[in-house]
Amino acid sequence: MFAWLEKRPFFFAVVLFLVIAYAGVIENLPHFTEQARPVEGTKPYTPLELAGRHVYIKDSCNACHSQLIRPFKSETDRYGMYSLSGEYAYDRPFLWGSKRTGPDLMRVGNYRTTDWHENHMWEPISVVPKSIMPAYKHMFTKNADLETAYAEAYTVKKVFSVPYDEEGMPKLGNWEEAKEQMFKEAKVIVDKMKNQEVKDAFAKGEIRQIVAMIAYLNSLK
Numbered sequence: 301m302f303a304w305l306e307k308r309p310f311f312f313a314v315v316l317f318l319v320i321a322y323a324g325v326i327e328n329l330p331h332f333t334e335q336a337r338p339v340e341g342t343k344p345y346t347p348l349e350l351a352g353r354h355v356y357i358k359d360s361c362n363a364c365h366s367q368l369i370r371p372f373k374s375e376t377d378r379y380g381m382y383s384l385s386g387e388y389a390y391d392r393p394f395l396w397g398s399k400r401t402g403p404d405l406m407r408v409g410n411y412r413t414t415d416w417h418e419n420h421m422w423e424p425i426s427v428v429p430k431s432i433m434p435a436y437k438h439m440f441t442k443n444a445d446l447e448t449a450y451a452e453a454y455t456v457k458k459v460f461s462v463p464y465d466e467e468g469m470p471k472l473g474n475w476e477e478a479k480e481q482m483f484k485e486a487k488v489i490v491d492k493m494k495n496q497e498v499k500d501a502f503a504k505g506e507i508r509q510i511v512a513m514i515a516y517l518n519s520l521k
């Protein structure tokens with residue numbers, strides 16, 4: 301049989317491929333049948349938080365900040381519990397990052413607050429005198445893209461069965477209703493802010509990027 305194969309290079313290549321691929325198939329196929337398994341307490345992002353996450357990606361915050369706490373004492377002392385894979389179940393794409401010019405932000409919601417972020421994003425050196433982080437003043441004048449965030453939430457719900465139907469999660473399916481919920485969520489943040497331009501815009505029915513960004517940063521726990 302092998303002599304027959306050896307005289308037919310094409311079939312030989314096919315059989316060789318199958319033999320080698322077999323191990324890969326055995327190893328990888330089971331993963332396709334598994335659902336993402338979120339750690340208990342891990343919630344999908346609300347559309348407002350997703351809008352903030354989009355700004356985070358667009359402005360490349362992940363170029364300087366990781367979101368992955370390694371299981372070393374020096375890291376857990378500073379940032380808290382090390383990261384578990386199930387905590388990223390709703391991160392698409394995940395933002396682990398590979399460079400820490402600034403600190404890890406995986407659990408920044410546990411120790412920084414809305415007003416702190418407001419001051420820091422406007423002018424980092426006003427709260428951290430030696431900071432080399434750039435200021436992000438433009439977030440205070442540009443609007444968050446709520447439609448795209450809503451569309452993403454709606455899509456991952458449909459395609460990946462992300463459990464937005466669970467108790468306490470924003471309802472998706474009706475844009476007007478979802479928008480109302482986004483404004484309710486944003487109001488809590490805007491009320492704690494002092495920037496008049498952001499407040500005036502909100503009163504006119506606009507949500508600035510900074511509001512979505514703070515919603516996102518507060519959700520990182």
Ligand code: HEC
Pocket residue numbers: 355356359360361362363364365401402403404405408412424428430431432433434436513517
């Ligand atoms: C050029 C690198 C760089 C970029 C880009 C950058 N940061 Fe930073 N960031 C830093 C550095 C350095 C610090 C530490 C000093 C400080 O607190 O300002 C920091 C600190 C922070 C902190 C405080 C964390 C803590 O535990 O005290 C937050 C929150 C933060 N950055 C958010 C962001 C967000 C959101 C963006 C994107 C809009 C961003 N950063 C972009 C470098 C960067």
